[in-house]
Amino acid sequence: MRRADRLFLIIHALRGRRTALPARDVAATLGVSLRTIYRDVADLQRSGVPIEGEAGVGYVLRKGSDIPPLMFTxxxxxxxxxxxxxxxxxxxxxxxxxxxxxxxxxxxxxxxxxxxxxxRSRVFAPDFGQHASLKAHFDSVHAAIVAQQVLAICYADESGQVSRREVEPLALSFWGGAWTFGGWCRLRQGFRSFRLDRISDCQVPGETFADTPERGFKAYWKAIGAD
Missing domain, CATH: 1.10.12 (Lyase 2-enoyl-coa Hydratase; Chain  A, domain 2)
Known part of the structure; x- marks a missing residue:
């Protein structure tokens, strides 16, 4: 049985129950070990599925958390x-x-x-490891955007000229062949876009910035003609 099917069946077994379901019952039904059930439930809980209980006691969906089938086409x-x-x-x-x-x-x-x-969808986006440089530093930049933290980057332009920049990151964009992030460049005193695959070093000094009307997200969006 595929792991995705097993996780679905665990949630399905818990839906609508008023009492805790012992892990051993789930393991026997699915034909897997108790350890596998414990690991699967822990993964579901980390993913945000509202399962309460513990090993040796049983599991139940948090009261009031059950939701009806979603109406998707x-x-x-x-x-x-x-x-x-x-x-x-x-x-x-x-x-x-x-x-x-x-x-x-x-x-x-x-x-x-x-x-x-x-x-059964036959729409795929194969990786095979070739996109590693394309999405390098994605997590760091994304986290900095969410937390409004200044980034200190070492960046190479089209000619290969390297410079160190402090940037207030505002948005990530994908252009089919590259990820870029846009923001306020303190060195150039203006909005700039930076390709992630041209960043050789990316640090978060710990300084935060404010999203102001002059150099915040809306001003950046307008500056690149996307208003």
């Missing part, structure tokens, strides 16, 4: 699957794990026919 589900596969291939590890966890939660409450249809 087959095409909408395939779009979600394709988007998740794209993120897994081209984005950073944190966003990839989050996309995978989100899809897991959606599939856990879908009718069986729609769940099976979503898993």
């Amino acid at each position: 087959a095409e909408e589900l395939e779009a979600l699957v394709a988007g998740t596969r794209f993120v897994q291939a081209f984005a950073g590890q944190r966003l990839s794990r989050s996309a995978d966890a989100a899809l897991l939660k959606i599939q856990a409450v879908l009718p069986e026919a729609l769940r099976e249809r979503s898993e």
Whole structure:
């Protein structure tokens, strides 16, 4: 049995229960070891699935957390699957794990026919390791954008000229062949875009910045003609 199917069945077994379900019962039903069930439940909990309980006692979904089947069309589900596969291939590890966890939660409450249809999607975004440089520093830049932290980067321009910059990062963009992040460059005193694969060093000194009308996200968006 595939792990995705096993995780779905664990959640399905817990839905609607008023009493804790012993892990040994789940293990016997699925034909796996207790250790596997403990590990699977821990992974589901880390993904945000509201499972309460512990080994040796049993598990139950938190009261009031059960949700009805989501009303997606087959095409909408395939779009979600394709988007998740794209993120897994081209984005950073944190966003990839989050996309995978989100899809897991959606599939856990879908009718069986729609769940099976979503898993049969033939839209792929192969990685095979060739996108490593493309998405280098993605997690660091993404985290800095969310936390509004200044980045100190070592950056090479098109001619190979290297310079050190302090940048207030505002947004990540994917252009098909490269990721860039845009922000306020303190060296140039203006908005600039930086390709992630041209950054040789990326540090977060710990300084935060404010999203101001003059050099915040809306001003950057307008400056690049995307207003």
